[in-house]
Amino acid sequence: MTLIASIDTDACLAHGDCVEVAPQAFRVDDVAVVTGETTDERMLAAARACPAGAILLYDADTGAEVDA
Amino acid sequence: MTSGLLIVGGGLAAQRCCEVLRAAGDDRPITIVGAEPVRPYDRPPLSKTVPAGDVCFRPAEWYAERAIELRLGLAACGLEPGRRVVALADGSRLPYDQLLIACGATPRELPALGGFANVQALRTLADAARLASALAGGGPLAVVGAGLIGLEAAATAARMGVEVTVIEAAPRPLAGILGPRAAAWLTALHRACGVVVRTGTTVAAAREGRAGAWAGRAVAPEESGATRVRHVEALELSDGTRVACAHVLVGVGVRPATGWLAGSGLDPAGVLVDEAGRTALPGVFAAGDAACRPDPRTGRPVAGGHWESASREGAAVAAALLGRPARPAGPPSFWSDQHGIRLQCVGDPRDAEEVLAHGDLAGDCFELDHLRDGRITAVLLAGRPPSALRAARARLHVPHIPVRSAA
Numbered sequence: 001m002t003l004i005a006s007i008d009t010d011a012c013l014a015h016g017d018c019v020e021v022a023p024q025a026f027r028v029d030d031v032a033v034v035t036g037e038t039t040d041e042r043m044l045a046a047a048r049a050c051p052a053g054a055i056l057l058y059d060a061d062t063g064a065e066v067d068a
Numbered sequence: 069m070t071s072g073l074l075i076v077g078g079g080l081a082a083q084r085c086c087e088v089l090r091a092a093g094d095d096r097p098i099t100i101v102g103a104e105p106v107r108p109y110d111r112p113p114l115s116k117t118v119p120a121g122d123v124c125f126r127p128a129e130w131y132a133e134r135a136i137e138l139r140l141g142l143a144a145c146g147l148e149p150g151r152r153v154v155a156l157a158d159g160s161r162l163p164y165d166q167l168l169i170a171c172g173a174t175p176r177e178l179p180a181l182g183g184f185a186n187v188q189a190l191r192t193l194a195d196a197a198r199l200a201s202a203l204a205g206g207g208p209l210a211v212v213g214a215g216l217i218g219l220e221a222a223a224t225a226a227r228m229g230v231e232v233t234v235i236e237a238a239p240r241p242l243a244g245i246l247g248p249r250a251a252a253w254l255t256a257l258h259r260a261c262g263v264v265v266r267t268g269t270t271v272a273a274a275r276e277g278r279a280g281a282w283a284g285r286a287v288a289p290e291e292s293g294a295t296r297v298r299h300v301e302a303l304e305l306s307d308g309t310r311v312a313c314a315h316v317l318v319g320v321g322v323r324p325a326t327g328w329l330a331g332s333g334l335d336p337a338g339v340l341v342d343e344a345g346r347t348a349l350p351g352v353f354a355a356g357d358a359a360c361r362p363d364p365r366t367g368r369p370v371a372g373g374h375w376e377s378a379s380r381e382g383a384a385v386a387a388a389l390l391g392r393p394a395r396p397a398g399p400p401s402f403w404s405d406q407h408g409i410r411l412q413c414v415g416d417p418r419d420a421e422e423v424l425a426h427g428d429l430a431g432d433c434f435e436l437d438h439l440r441d442g443r444i445t446a447v448l449l450a451g452r453p454p455s456a457l458r459a460a461r462a463r464l465h466v467p468h469i470p471v472r473s474a475a
Contacts, residue, residue, distance in 0.1 A: 010398070011458065013379050014084065016110070016125070029091040030383070051403040051412065052376075053457030067455045 002060040003043040007032045011054035018055060021046040044068050070097065073389065074154060074164035076144045077171035077325075078102025080110065080375065081356030083125045084382030085168055085389075090134045092390050096165075098136045101156060103171070103325075105141035106193055107131070112375055114196040115220035116405050118203060118228065123193065144171065147332035149349045166351045168385055169329070169339055173322035173357035173372055178212065180271050184300045187274075187316040190217055202315040207231040210303055210313035212271055214241035216404050218319030219254070222263050223406040233264040233311045235303065240267055245402075245413070247420055250436055250448050253429050254406070261407045269307045277301030324358045324371045335360070338371040343397070344388035345381055353388065355381035365419065374402040399446075399464055412457050415446030415464050427452075435460060 009031050018026040025038040026046065032054065038046075047055040047068035057066045073089075075082045078100045086098055100108070109123040131138050139156075146155035153161045175189030188198055199221065203209065207230035211218045214236035222232045234241070240251035241258075255265050277299045303311045324338040332349070334340075339347050339354035341361060347354050356378035360369035377400065384394040404411040409432050420438035427434030435456065438446040447460035 008458070010396070011461065013376050013401075014087070014383075015375075015379075028087070030088050047454050050454060051410075052401070053412075053454035053461075055454065067453055 001040060001066075002037075003040045003057045003066060004037070004060045005034050005043055005047070006056045006058070007034060008054045008056060011052050013052050013054070015051050017049040017051065018046040021049050071152070071163040071165045072097030072099070073166045073168065074098075074162055075100045075168040075170055076154060077169065077356070077358065078104065078106075078108045078138070078140065079170060079172050079356060079378065080108070081170040081172075081358075081378045081382035081385075082168065083108040084379050085170070085355065085386045086134070086136055088383045088386035089389065090136075092386070092392075094386075094390060095135065096389075098134075099162065100131075100136060100138050101142055101144055101154070101162065102138065102140045103143040104192055104194070107138060107140070109193060111191070114193065115190055115217045116224060118224050119197065119200045143328070145328050147329055147334070147352075149332055149352060152351065164351070166353065166389060168345075168382075169326065169334075169347070169352065169354040169358050170356050170378075170382065171325045171328075171358050174325045175318065176321045176323055178271060178318055178320060181212070181274055181300065181316060181318060183298055184274060184276075184316070185297045186299045186314065187318060189318050190221055191322070199315075199317060203228055203230050206314065208233065208311075208313050210235065210311050210316045211319060212303075212316065213319040213321070214238070214265065214267065215244075215319050215321065216242065216402070218317065219258065219406055220404060221317055221319065222258065223261065226258075226262050226407070231264075232262070233266060233313075234258065235269060235271060235305065235311065236265070236267045237270045238267065241265065245417060246448070247417065247423055247436075247438070249423055249425070249429075250417075253432075253434075253450070254411075257407055257409065257432065266305070266309075266311070269305045269309075271303050272306045273304040274300045275302040275304055275310070322357060322372065324360070326358050338369070340369050341381075343384065344394055345385035346388065353385045355385050364416075373400070376401050399461065409451050412449045412452070412460075413446060414457070414461050415444070417446035417448060420445065437463075 012031040014028050016028045022038045022042040024036050027035045107124045113123050143157045175191050181187045209225050209232045211222045211234045214234050222234050225232045327336050330336040338360040341354045341359045345353040345355045357372035360371045363370045387394045399415045401414045417438045422439040424437040433451040436448040437444050443465035
């Protein structure tokens with residue numbers, strides 16, 4: 001499976017934990033933005049680390065939302 | 069020449085204001101004056117991990133590349149709003165076009181524990197280093213105050229194998245936030261992990277140890293400010309019992325670090341602001357723990373809040389400076405990590421009339437819906453995935469708060 005991420009910008013409070021876990025995939029400006037890809041493992045870890053629960057993960061093949 | 073934006077305080081609110089301004093392409097001069105000799109950093113890790121590691125938000129180049137001047141290790145000591153000048157501790161005076169007061173808060177102290185070399189608070193990076201050093205020397209550690217910081221530090225110490233006792237005056241931990249059910253669960257979690265939790269009792273007196281018994285350990289003598297270094301070896305509690313300690317962490321809340329505003333026209337006990345962070349003085353804003361806002365329940369101004377409020381408020385001031393409306397505030401929220409369990413809360417759980425539990429409290433995986441007038445006013449989650457937090461936010465009833473335009 002390949003996971004892709006999107007940010008719920010209403011929920012994101014720019015904690016920055018996603019950048020800590022997966023600096024290749026996220027950047028924080030005003031709020032977090034997805035800048036690239038990383039392993040599924042790191043995507044899951046980033047989504048779990050987010051205190052605001054603002055990272056949504058999807059299966060790139062099916063488009064189905066994946067719970068972290 | 070313009071003086072630009074002067075930010076007094078180099079914490080989260082200051083950083084968020086800079087981030088939002090620069091992300092929007094705003095290039096006004098910015099100067100950050102910080103009392104601590106370190107670049108803006110994130111405080112939550114200080115009580116969650118030991119040692120805290122690199123907690124700075126950005127490398128030094130980030131500020132240099134964005135024309136943000138950092139003047140660190142320098143406290144503000146006065147504000148002259150008529151001249152639009154801030155006086156600094158080194159005698160210099162900095163002019164401003166706009167001023168953001170984001171100087172945070174100072175830990176409250178307990179008179180009974182004043183003047184002891186092995187008693188500390190946990191607010192700054194230096195505090196965290198001092199606690200790490202003390203914990204590396206073993207315990208026992210006494211934590212006075214079962215708030216978020218005290219409980220997280222207790223959990224961290226217990227994980228390091230240090231004997232910990234938490235002493236709390238209220239009948240339960242996090243009494244200002246949690247109801248009896250969640251507090252009972254949290255108490256059980258700490259006890260299961262080896263933390264001794266003593267509630268409903270206070271520190272009546274400190275029993276002083278033999279002079280020099282702890283010298284050279286954890287705290288250098290010159291830090292005590294006295295020729296004779298005084299150490300606490302036990303805390304005598306109001307219930308007549310005694311808790312032995314090698315080190316004491318006091319976490320009994322904070323007060324705004326705004327005493328330097330005396331005589332400026334702003335309240336030195338905490339600066340009252342509107343939704344956009346504006347104070348009563350033209351061009352002067354405040355955010356984070358230095359700012360006071362009306363409590364939605366009582367209407368009375370209250371200072372500070374959690375990480376989330378400082379982040380929001382710093383960003384809201386940036387939005388006001390940009391002439392944009394602030395992002396909708398959303399419900400209040402906080403999170404905590406204790407003994408490997410993530411605790412999350414959205415909404416205001418105080419004054420709940422009914423609490424409905426979903427899941428398994430004994431298994432540390434549950435949600436507590438807090439109801440008032442038949443509506444969900446807060447949800448507390450423990451050990452739940454991100455999707456559960458999103459679902460909790462969606463079922464929350466948010467009271468309508470009219471938002472004034474920031475323009």
